[in-house]
Amino acid sequence: MFKALSTRFLQHLLTQNSWANALLQPYAGKAVQFDIASIKANIIILEDGGLVMAGETNIADATVCISASLLLRLIAQDEAAKIQIVISGDTHLATEFAKVLSNMRWDYEDDLSKLIGDVSALKISQFGRDAATGFKRNSIQLAEMLSEYWQEEKPLIAKNRLVEKFNTEVDTLRADVARFEKRLTKLTQQQLSPQHQTSDSSH
Amino acid sequence: MTSEHNTHFGFKTVAEADKAKKVGEVFHSVASKYDLMNDVMSAGMHRGWKRFAVEISGVRSGDKVLDIAGGSGDLSKLFAKKVGTEGQVILTDINASMLAVGRDRMLDAGLQVPALQCDAEKLPFPDQYFDCVIVAFGLRNMTHKDLALAEMQRVLKVGGRLLVLEFSKVWQPLSKIYDVYSFKLLPLMGKLLAHDAESYQYLAESIRMHPDQETLKQMMVDAGLSKVDYYNLSAGVVALHKGYKT
Numbered sequence: 001m002f003k004a005l006s007t008r009f010l011q012h013l014l015t016q017n018s019w020a021n022a023l024l025q026p027y028a029g030k031a032v033q034f035d036i037a038s039i040k041a042n043i044i045i046l047e048d049g050g051l052v053m054a055g056e057t058n059i060a061d062a063t064v065c066i067s068a069s070l071l072l073r074l075i076a077q078d079e080a081a082k083i084q085i086v087i088s089g090d091t092h093l094a095t096e097f098a099k100v101l102s103n104m105r106w107d108y109e110d111d112l113s114k115l116i117g118d119v120s121a122l123k124i125s126q127f128g129r130d131a132a133t134g135f136k137r138n139s140i141q142l143a144e145m146l147s148e149y150w151q152e153e154k155p156l157i158a159k160n161r162l163v164e165k166f167n168t169e170v171d172t173l174r175a176d177v178a179r180f181e182k183r184l185t186k187l188t189q190q191q192l193s194p195q196h197q198t199s200d201s202s203h
Numbered sequence: 204m205t206s207e208h209n210t211h212f213g214f215k216t217v218a219e220a221d222k223a224k225k226v227g228e229v230f231h232s233v234a235s236k237y238d239l240m241n242d243v244m245s246a247g248m249h250r251g252w253k254r255f256a257v258e259i260s261g262v263r264s265g266d267k268v269l270d271i272a273g274g275s276g277d278l279s280k281l282f283a284k285k286v287g288t289e290g291q292v293i294l295t296d297i298n299a300s301m302l303a304v305g306r307d308r309m310l311d312a313g314l315q316v317p318a319l320q321c322d323a324e325k326l327p328f329p330d331q332y333f334d335c336v337i338v339a340f341g342l343r344n345m346t347h348k349d350l351a352l353a354e355m356q357r358v359l360k361v362g363g364r365l366l367v368l369e370f371s372k373v374w375q376p377l378s379k380i381y382d383v384y385s386f387k388l389l390p391l392m393g394k395l396l397a398h399d400a401e402s403y404q405y406l407a408e409s410i411r412m413h414p415d416q417e418t419l420k421q422m423m424v425d426a427g428l429s430k431v432d433y434y435n436l437s438a439g440v441v442a443l444h445k446g447y448k449t
Contacts, residue, residue, distance in 0.1 A: 003434060004255050011258055046260075047261035047263065048263035050261060052259055055433050055434045055445070
């Protein structure tokens, strides 16, 4: 049921973004697995450039893995987060596929207009867009306020500056420990070598 | 007659030579009320299953499609719209009564779909001719499923797809309810709506005798198809298998 509905949605999405068919057709028959926040979905590219959910026993040719934290950063349009997406298998296929998917747009206003008419669809879409923008702005403000409170008033979160200082200290300590370990090994070898020679000469 | 020349007809064992005749009698009997019964028995879901099969096929404008055991022509109608005027859909069925229903429906819909009576185990088409071959709710009635699958593979072009839509093994927790439905309700509905309880009893029995998802997948692999995968629809009541000729 889920697969049938998802497939229907993917097909609908491709009807609205027909430019994608030609780009996907060279990869017909290939499957890409998306592992987003531990939710897995295998998508197959069809011979006509369409997209469908894979069946029960499909083995993906490529995997795109996005953790929950990375997903939040991607939603917040953090460009640096894109390079942290883990791709395995046929990387060329996965990269091209992800590129096509990210450029697809769901024209929900057009879908809505078929149900309730153009004017109502436009009004509802505008309201939805405004609400989403407001929600995003308020969420960012709330997050900034909370982080400031937990950094300054009731320290729960470390400041960036302090984390960087701590990291530098850890690096210095690690280098010191490595140097000390090497010196210790050298001293142990020096201490062992005369004994080794003595035991050899006794035979 | 040895047991090697026997096969199943529902839960009964019959001579291989008799199975096609007996299946023919069943479908001749149900042909006129086939669509009504399908709608009632599946609560209209068979239309969704067939539409899903067409979506999964990847058939595009200009493709050649063979609809085996196409009966009343539901799939041929959907495929004819997909392939357009440049493509070709051929509707086939071994049963003349069912084929006549399908042919008439195609004509009524203004579609130019040739209807051909033929045996799926001996397809009258050249090698590597079709982009897609589909058999929906027909494979379980065939006497030699392996031969039929091999024939379907033969007529496919390299890169072509074989789709098998068929009743399959239902999700275990639902099996008891499904048994009650199949062996009690189904014949009763057949009796009330089509005045033919026996044919619908056969339908329920033939579903149980049909290979499960994994077995059919292996049969398709044995027939020379690759990348075989399947979809469970409605908790496995029906499964859609898809394989490629490479």
